[in-house]
Amino acid sequence: MELGERSYPIIIGVGALARVRDFVPPGVAKVAVVTQKNIPHRPDLGELDSRIFTVPDGEDAKSMSVAAELAEGIAEFGLSRSDLVVAVGGGVVTDLAGFVASVYFRGIRYLNVATTLLAQVDAAIGGKTGVNLSAGKNLVGSFWQPSAVICDVSTLSTLNPREYRSGLGEMAKYEFLGSGRLDTEDLESAVARCAAIKADYVAVDEREGGRRALLNYGHTMGHAVEALGLAGRSERLYHGEAVAIGLVFAAHLAHTLGRIGNKELNAHYEVVERMGLPSRLPAGLDVEDTFSFLERDKKAMGSMTFVLGSGAVDGLEVVRGVGRDDVRRAWQEMREADAR
Ligand SMILES: NC(=O)c1ccc[n+]([C@@H]2O[C@H](COP(=O)([O-])OP(=O)(O)OC[C@H]3O[C@@H](n4cnc5c(N)ncnc54)[C@H](O)[C@@H]3O)[C@@H](O)[C@H]2O)c1
Numbered sequence: 232m233e234l235g236e237r238s239y240p241i242i243i244g245v246g247a248l249a250r251v252r253d254f255v256p257p258g259v260a261k262v263a264v265v266t267q268k269n270i271p272h273r274p275d276l277g278e279l280d281s282r283i284f285t286v287p288d289g290e291d292a293k294s295m296s297v298a299a300e301l302a303e304g305i306a307e308f309g310l311s312r313s314d315l316v317v318a319v320g321g322g323v324v325t326d327l328a329g330f331v332a333s334v335y336f337r338g339i340r341y342l343n344v345a346t347t348l349l350a351q352v353d354a355a356i357g358g359k360t361g362v363n364l365s366a367g368k369n370l371v372g373s374f375w376q377p378s379a380v381i382c383d384v385s386t387l388s389t390l391n392p393r394e395y396r397s398g399l400g401e402m403a404k405y406e407f408l409g410s411g412r413l414d415t416e417d418l419e420s421a422v423a424r425c426a427a428i429k430a431d432y433v434a435v436d437e438r439e440g441g442r443r444a445l446l447n448y449g450h451t452m453g454h455a456v457e458a459l460g461l462a463g464r465s466e467r468l469y470h471g472e473a474v475a476i477g478l479v480f481a482a483h484l485a486h487t488l489g490r491i492g493n494k495e496l497n498a499h500y501e502v503v504e505r506m507g508l509p510s511r512l513p514a515g516l517d518v519e520d521t522f523s524f525l526e527r528d529k530k531a532m533g534s535m536t537f538v539l540g541s542g543a544v545d546g547l548e549v550v551r552g553v554g555r556d557d558v559r560r561a562w563q564e565m566r567e568a569d570a571r
Pocket residue numbers: 267268269270271272288289290293320321322323324326346347348349350353354355356357358359360369386387388389390391394397470
C-alpha cells in the first residue's frame with residue numbers, strides 16, 4: 232500500500248500467520264490482540280507481552296460501547312503510546328480495533344490479520360475504521376492506516392461456507408474494476424489481485440474524494456436490500472450476497488439509462504452466477520421500500536447517486552441525480568429478467 236511515509240506491506244499467502252512477528256514495528260513491547268471467540272487463529276508474537284481481548288460477534292460489536300470497553304481493557308493492560316493493537320478477524324474486528332487504535336492515546340499503531348475473505352480483499356486494507364450508531368452504519372470512524380495487513384488464505388478454511396461466499400460478492404465487484412477473471416486463479420493469486428486493486432484506488436484517493444468511491448460498485452442497492460433484510464422486510468442476506476444483487480441491479484440501471492448494452496448487462500449475470508451468488512431481487516420486496524435507504528441523505532430526496540458502468544474505456548463512474556423513475560424502470564427490468 233503506497234502512501235508515502237504511511238506505506239505498509241500487505242502479505243498474502245499460506246503460512247503468513249506464522250510471520251506476524253516479522254511485521255511488528257520496532258519499539259513495541261506490549262500487544263493487545265483483538266479477536267472473537269469463534270476465530271481459531273492466533274498470531275505467534277514471540278517474546279512480546281500480549282493479551283487477548285475477545286469482542287462480541289456480529290455487526291453489533293461495532294458500537295461505541297464495545298469500543299469504550301475495549302479501550303478501558305487495553306488501558307488496564309498498560310498499552311503505551313509505542314505499543315501495538317493486532318486485530319485478528321473479519322471486517323467487524325478490523326474496523327473496531329482499528330478505530331480504537333486510532334483514538335487511544337490519540338492514535339497508536341495497529342496491524343490487521345484478516346481472517347475472512349471479505350476482510351482480505353477489502354475491509355482490512357485502506358485504513359477506514361469505524362463503529363455504528365443507531366442512526367446508521369459506520370457513522371463514527373477515522374482514516375487510520377495499519378502498519379501491515381496479513382492475509383493467510385489458509386485461515387479461510389474454517390469459515391462457514393456462506394460467510395466465504397459472502398466474500399466472493401466483494402470479489403465479484405473487482406471483476407468490474409479491471410481484475411480480469413478471478414475464479415480461474417488459485418485463491419492466493421485472486422486475493423492478491425483484489426488487494427492490489429484496492430490498494431491502487433486508496434493510494435490515489437485515500438479519503439474518498441473521488442476515485443475511491445468506485446469501490447462502492449454494487450453497494451448502493453446492495454446496502455438497501457441488506458438493510459431491508461435485516462429489518463425483517465425480506466429474506467436476510469449476507470453483505471456479499473446483497474452486493475451481488477446490487478451489482479446486477481446497477482447493470483440494469485445503466486442498461487435502462489442507455490449507458491451499457493446487453494453484452495455488458497449479461498456479463499454481470501455471468502460473473503455473479505459463476506461465483507454461486509444470488510442474482511435475483513429478493514422475493515416480495517417492493518422498489519418503493521428501497522427509497523428510504525437509497526435517499527439516506529434527506530437533501531437527496533428523489534435524487535440518488537450510483538456507481539454505474541458506461542461505454543467509456545475505463546468503465547465505471549459516479550453518477551449523481553438518478554431519479555426514482557429511473558430506479559423503478561431498472562427494478563422492473565430486473566424483475567422481468569428474474570422471471571425468465
Ligand atoms: N473498512 C472497510 O474498508 C470495510 C470494507 C468492507 C466492509 N467493512 C466492514 O466489514 C464488516 C463485515 O466483515 P466480514 O464480512 O469479514 O464479517 P465479520 O467480521 O462479522 O466475520 C464474519 C464471521 O466470521 C467469523 N470468522 C472470522 N474469521 C473466521 C475464521 N477464519 N474462521 C471461522 N470464523 C471466522 C467471525 O467471528 C464472524 O462471526 C462490516 O461491518 C463492514 O462494514 C469494512
